[in-house]
Amino acid sequence: MKHRRFLFILPALLIALAGCAAQAEPVQRTTFALGTVCTQTVYASGDGEALTLAGEELLYALDAQLSVHRAQSEVSLINARAGEWTEVSARTFSLIARAKALAEQTGGAFDPTLGVLTKAWDIAGEHPRVPAADEIASLLPLIGWQGIELDEAASCVRICEGQALDLGAIAKGLAADALAEIYRQADARGVISLGGNVYALGAKQDGAPWRVGLRDPLGTAEDYFATLAVQDVSVVVSGAYERYFEQDGKIYHHILDAQTGYPAASGLLCSVVVSADSTLADALSTALFVRGQGGLALAEAAGADALVLTEAGELFATPGFYDQYDFALNEGSNYVQAG
Ligand code: AMP
Numbered sequence: 001m002k003h004r005r006f007l008f009i010l011p012a013l014l015i016a017l018a019g020c021a022a023q024a025e026p027v028q029r030t031t032f033a034l035g036t037v038c039t040q041t042v043y044a045s046g047d048g049e050a051l052t053l054a055g056e057e058l059l060y061a062l063d064a065q066l067s068v069h070r071a072q073s074e075v076s077l078i079n080a081r082a083g084e085w086t087e088v089s090a091r092t093f094s095l096i097a098r099a100k101a102l103a104e105q106t107g108g109a110f111d112p113t114l115g116v117l118t119k120a121w122d123i124a125g126e127h128p129r130v131p132a133a134d135e136i137a138s139l140l141p142l143i144g145w146q147g148i149e150l151d152e153a154a155s156c157v158r159i160c161e162g163q164a165l166d167l168g169a170i171a172k173g174l175a176a177d178a179l180a181e182i183y184r185q186a187d188a189r190g191v192i193s194l195g196g197n198v199y200a201l202g203a204k205q206d207g208a209p210w211r212v213g214l215r216d217p218l219g220t221a222e223d224y225f226a227t228l229a230v231q232d233v234s235v236v237v238s239g240a241y242e243r244y245f246e247q248d249g250k251i252y253h254h255i256l257d258a259q260t261g262y263p264a265a266s267g268l269l270c271s272v273v274v275s276a277d278s279t280l281a282d283a284l285s286t287a288l289f290v291r292g293q294g295g296l297a298l299a300e301a302a303g304a305d306a307l308v309l310t311e312a313g314e315l316f317a318t319p320g321f322y323d324q325y326d327f328a329l330n331e332g333s334n335y336v337q338a339g
């Protein structure tokens, strides 16, 4: 069996920091957490080093609480005790409550209970494989956000026996929101980049918005098909190219459709969601990638702006998207703005 692994974690977004040469240098810190390279770039009047250190500690703490790859994380404990109540921290509780609400809102396109499926595929792990069709069929009944029970007063969570949580599609959004809050409290500006999640806080030194490059899903890591000018919002991208493996000439990527048990095949190359609420944008970008172009209405209904790139090379966006973020398609791009 031909089995080649292409499992890369590459930036889906590029930030242009140019335009601040005459001003103070930013403090930058890069941390590996939440399965990705996290880069903080901060412009602070006070102690920028201390700020990014606080940010790094927060990233490690979130990783320790939320990762399914850590046996002692709160999420792993909930999974190990499936069928029983598990007490968790207030932050983990509220993220799971939010994830449940967003799963309902997206009609299960985003579903944090597909942990049994992500484990079977192990796309982000050491031994990615294509599970047998009957194995997938046996796991599907275990998926369903309705199985999450919440006891707020006791800060306890329970999932059904056999179920498993996977918060990988929303955790980076929470992390971006939490880091942005740390910067806000310190009256600092900057950019938080967590793989496919970027939070642009404030404006650049010269008052202009940040320019975020959208990676070309068909190009290399250095190829960007468009830029977006943003300020005080998060830009989140989901794409098949972020994590995948190849077997027998077929690509299997990391965004799964809970209805089929297989990688989503909705005809998109990538989905992009913009919102001041990065947790929302993260869940929505995953949901949009699963639903396809038709999912734009979901994002709009949730109060976010979104853009999708189809396999036919056409871009579709929520109303007003192009005006609001000063969208610029790269010269020479083969993609077209279709609607
Ligand atoms: P993202 O990169 O935010 O789109 O999240 C993808 C990650 O979330 C995957 O690596 C899985 O761990 C998990 N995941 C995959 N498909 C889904 C889905 N349909 N709903 C929720 N989480 C998912």
Ligand code: MG
Pocket: 168, 169, 170, 238, 281, 282, 283, 284, 285, 286
């Ligand atoms: Mg997501």
